[in-house]
Amino acid sequence: MNIGEASERSGLPSKTIRYYEDIGLIRPDRGGNGYRDYAAVDVHKLRFLQRSRGLGFSVEECRQLLALYEDKSRASADVKGIAETKLLEIDRKIRELTELRHTLEHLVHACHGNDRPDCPILEGLSDSAA
Amino acid sequence: MNIGEASERSGLPSKTIRYYEDIGLIRPDRGGNGYRDYAAVDVHKLRFLQRSRGLGFSVEECRQLLALYEDKSRASADVKGIAETKLLEIDRKIRELTELRHTLEHLVHACHGNDRPDCPILEGLSDSAA
């Protein structure tokens, strides 16, 4: 498929997809006309990138995560180590998002709007894992 | 406290803290010597920024989130609207992280390393919410 369709399916702008190729994250085929030709697996990777970037992983971290996906042999131990480190990071992010959710919900529904300038939950804003 | 201590307590580099001041996210006092002077509430905000940036929110989104925290009057309806939008985004991020966790865990423990080049979970990598 052409870049336009890959863009639509992955949720990434064509510009970004070309950029990811520039920095070596994906390698689409080329048609005889010079157009990039994306396979289904490329779209998977692009969606994966779209997500993990949106979740606060750096491009280099995404490269590592993609390598986990691509390294089907799973030969090296450090690849596994990276995966386990990432698992911990993901858990932390989930915890932090959950806490942020509590804080925000509190902000919207409970505390504010009426009074209480020094609600303890808001004072402790994002402190719990400090 | 000085910027060094604020940095240590918030987890943000001093450089970034100054940058956040430049773009109007925080406004520390100044001592007679010209040094920035951070209060506890500033550190709360910095930690909050450190987290929400790390979770994939843009600086402008963080500005909105901070506004929710600061706008103790909670007068405007659109502030509440913003908060509710952010709650939905947070829920989506939590879902995506959970899915990413499953995928990664699968990668480490189950599928790979032995055989199965086309494990269905990996083929569906980050597709579930497409």
Add this chain to the structure above:
DNA sequence: TGTTGACCTTCCAGTTGCTGGAAGGTCCAT
């Protein structure tokens, strides 16, 4: 009291990760 070293200041330049726009080639439907 001087001076050393760790801190702070501003400013300017460089990096990362895109993003927009120009200039031009391709494809296909009328």
Add this chain to the structure above:
DNA sequence: ATGGACCTTCCAGCAACTGGAAGGTCAACA
């Protein structure tokens, strides 16, 4: 065969830092 929607490369600009130079401040210690 031509118009519009696609694609290409290239170059410039923006967002969000990040590093380094040049210099001021402060606390301690000889």
